[in-house]
Amino acid sequence: MKLRYTVLSISLMFFTNTYAQKMKSGSYPKAEKGSQVDNYFGTQVADPYRDLENDSPATKKWVDEEVAYSQDYLSKIPYRQEIKDQLKKLWNYEKISAPFKEGAYTYFYKNDGLQAQSVLYRNSRRLKTAEVFLDPNKFSEKGTTSMSNISFNKKGNLAAYSISEGGSDWNKIIIIDTETKKQIDDTLVDVKFSGIAWQGDEGFYYSSYDKPKEGTVLSGMTDKHKVYFHKLGTKQSEDKLIFGGEKMPRRYLGASLTEDERFLVITAANATNGNELYVKDLQKTGDFVQLVKGFDINASVIDNDGENLFIYTDKDAPNGRLVKANMANPTPDKWTNVIPETENVLGITSGGGYFFATYMIDAIDQVKQYDKTGKLVRNIELPGKGNIAGFGGKSSDQDVYFTFTNYVTPSSVYRYNIAAGTSRQTQRPIVDFQSENFVSEQVFFTSKDGTKIPMMINYKKGLKMDGKNPTILYSYGGFNISLQPAFSVVNAIWMENGGIYAVPNIRGGGEYGKKWHDAGTKQQKKNVFEDFIAAGEYLQSKAYTSKDYMALSGRSNGGLLVGATMTMRPDLAKVAFPGVGVLDMLRYNKFTAGAGWSYDYGTAEDSKEMFDYLKSYSPVHNVKKGVCYPSTMIITSDHDDRVVPAHSFKFGAELQEKQSCKNPILLRIEKNAGHGAGRSTDQVIGENGDLLSFALFEMGIKSLKK
Incomplete structure (x- = not known):
């Protein structure tokens, strides 16, 4: 089947130097510099752009100027709108989720194609056709309020769902009767990093922090999580504290119930790896029983059979195993294997x-x-x-x-x-995409220390490997997160136009278990960057691409990956996209929940050795005068309260001040968006249209030739 739209191919014609310099001329907005100097173990570290951490009038003015500067530059890319039109056309197909049953209904999410948010539908034997149950597109005018979670009670007659406004991690919870779809209780506010665990028809458990002081909601530290029980028909101020707070300070707390609602399970952690495990038998009187002490292992309850709990854990099993624990004697030394480690x-x-x-x-x-x-x-x-x-x-x-x-x-x-x-x-x-016309191959390359790393390379069949193929090298490399194959409209358009999309499974992720994760943490973090560099060198050595046609891309921890790589090896690629990145490694733990990332990074306060190591690769602190850095588009959002935009602001200011060549440094700042989840379809298309067109433009491509 032929595509129903005209596929554009890339004409590799270069700008003249005169035209390129004209496009890249002009001075950057000037951020105010201060005299802030911090002392770490006797070492003085200047932080001239400290004011960009604050929502001051000067910062707001600078941000507005950066937005205008970036939009002016991007507007001059001749095929920018053409790329966005391609994305929009291919994006416009019906997307339906896997269904799930709750009470008498079967629920599923559907997006007709270009709806800002997916709609939750349901059907049953009583309904002739599926009906709309909740439509998040009606939550806000531009579709920037999303539904981040929904939970039903066991009978399915009650539901509670949380909403995120502008992408913020701070949520509200709304409670409804599922038959009438009417709200039946007050809206809960100031909820963050929370599940919703129903206990019968009485109410549910949820988690939150004390909200930071006014003016610091998007940046203030949140480090004492609390689990509450909300009883229907009562005010949120009356909700009972179940776990956490000042008497049991933990940074992350999660509450869940086994399907039979017999056991209330609390996971407690101070970092993103390792947790305590507490269980309370609701059929008996008494308090919680602590199954796992300390934060050296990961453990989570999967199911139960009477008094037997089935627990997934990496205790004595870096690749994971399933064990059984009897509540009569549930400590780890009494656990028995159900599915052993492999x-x-x-x-x-x-x-x-x-x-x-x-x-x-x-x-x-x-x-x-x-x-x-x-x-x-x-x-x-x-x-x-x-x-x-x-x-x-x-x-x-x-x-x-x-x-x-x-x-x-x-x-x-x-x-x-x-x-x-x-x-x-x-x-x-x-979908107007012919899978059979594309190649997805896996290769293995060798990193600097001899470690073998897998990489998926994706492109259109018949592509000539002459070193001139526009290539996006994307990865993550942290927090035990695995990058597995998944279809993307953005990548499809990139490949349709002759591009290569390559994803190495570098250390720091979870592809090979805990050992693979740990090999990319703390004072082994540079393994992650070396793996990424080796991936780029492999692609260039095999003539998939070359430096002039390579773009580095990553988000969040992947934004750090790009920032560190481009400062370590500014000659590796032509273009760089550090997205919503952790870029100030000396101060990341000072904002919102950043201190919880210390398992992966360590902190500058831990020791002089840890400080020295962090400073040696911290992107903000390793931008040097006299160096030609890649053409860079730093991507962030004004409501990102996960990785606060100050990281991107400070990195951008440093790069703009010290860049020694004509390669541009842009800050693309999305309004009414957060770390990434819950963005509207228009926002996603807009950002990725800019990303793809900027990459091609900076690689010297003059036009898209039909």
């Missing part, structure tokens, strides 16, 4: 009375079905090599659903019959 990383879900074990092998998923004793029922046949999500449900379910995708296959939904072990595709998106 050489591959394990993920666990449950449904229909069975466990589904997803094993990640070189970032590709395989799934096995086990019974509650740990006996293998079968290996599950999957649609292909890629990324699987789902296989979870209630204990009474006869079927479970899963989605399958990879870099060249749009996400499809499958229904799996638990008893028969058979799968049937229930939803296949109709």
Whole structure:
């Protein structure tokens, strides 16, 4: 089938030096410089752009000027709108999620194509057609308020959902009767990093912090989480503190209930890795029982069978295992294996009375079905090599659903019959993209210290490997997060136009378990950057691309990856996109929940050795005069209260002041958006249209030739 739109190919014609210099002329907005100097173990460190951490009039003025400067520069890219039109056209297809059952209804999310937010629908035997249950597009005028979570009580007659305004991590919770869809209680406010765990019809557990002082909501530290119980019909001010606070200070707390609502489970952590585990039997009197002490391991309750809890853990198992703990004697030394550790990383879900074990092998998923004793029922046949999500449900379910995708296959939904072990595709998106015309290959390259690293390289068949292919090198490298194959409209347009999209699975992620994660943390963090550099060198050595046609890209911790790489090796690539990045490594722990990232990074206060190491790669502190840095578009948002925009502001100011060549330094600042989740479709298309067109423009491409 031919595409219904005209595919554009890239004409590699270069600007004359005169035209390029004309486009890149003009002075940058000037940020106010101060005299702030900090002392770390006797070392004086200047922080001239400290004021950019504050929402001062001077900062606001500078931000407005940066927005205007960037938009003026981007407006001169001749095919900027053309790229956005391509994105919009391909994006306009129906997207439907895997369904889930709650009470008498089956729910699913659907986006007609270009809706700002996906709509939650439901159907049942009583309904002739699916009806709209909740439409987040009606929450705000421009679709910038999103629904970040929804939870139903066991009977399905009540629901509570949380909303995020402008992308903020601070949420509100709204409670409704599912039959009438009417709100039945006051809205809960100032909720952050929270689940919603119902206890019967009485109410639910949720988590939050004391809100920072006025004027610091988007930057103030949040380090003492609290679990509350909200009883329906009462005011939020009357909610009972269940766990945490001053008497039990923990940075992150999560509350959940087992499906039978017998056990209340609290996970408690001070960092993003390692947690305590507390369990309370609600059928008995008494307090919580602590199953896991300290923060050396990860453990989470997956299911229960009477007094037996099934726990996923990496204790004595860096790749993960499933164990059983009896509440009569639940300490880790009494745990027994249900599904032992293997050489591959394990993920666990449950449904229909069975466990589904997803094993990640070189970032590709395989799934096995086990019974509650740990006996293998079968290996599950999957649609292909890629990324699987789902296989979870209630204990009474006869079927479970899963989605399958990879870099060249749009996400499809499958229904799996638990008893028969058979799968049937229930939803296949109709996308103007011919998967068979593209290649997704996996290669292995060697990093600086000899470690073998896998990388997925994706491109259109027939592409000539002559070193002149525009290439985006994207990765993350932290927090035990694995980058697995997934379809993206943005990447599809890039590849349709002759680009290569490459993703190395570098250290710091979870692709090979805890050891792989730890190999990219604290004073081994530079392994992550060296892996990324080696990936770029591999692509260039094999003539996939060359320096003049390579762009580095990453978001959040991946923004740090790009910032550190471009300051360590400014000659590696032509273009750089540090997105919502952690870029000031000496002060990241001073804002919002940043102190919780210390497992991966360490802090400048830990020791002189840790300070020296952080300072040696901190992007803000390693911008040097006289160096030609890549053409850079720093991406951030005004409501990002996860990685505050001050990181991007300070890095941008340093680069603009010290850049020694004509390569531009832009700050693209999104209004009414946060760290990334919940953005409207228009916002996503706008940002990525600018990213792709800027990359091509800076690589010297004059026009898109039809």
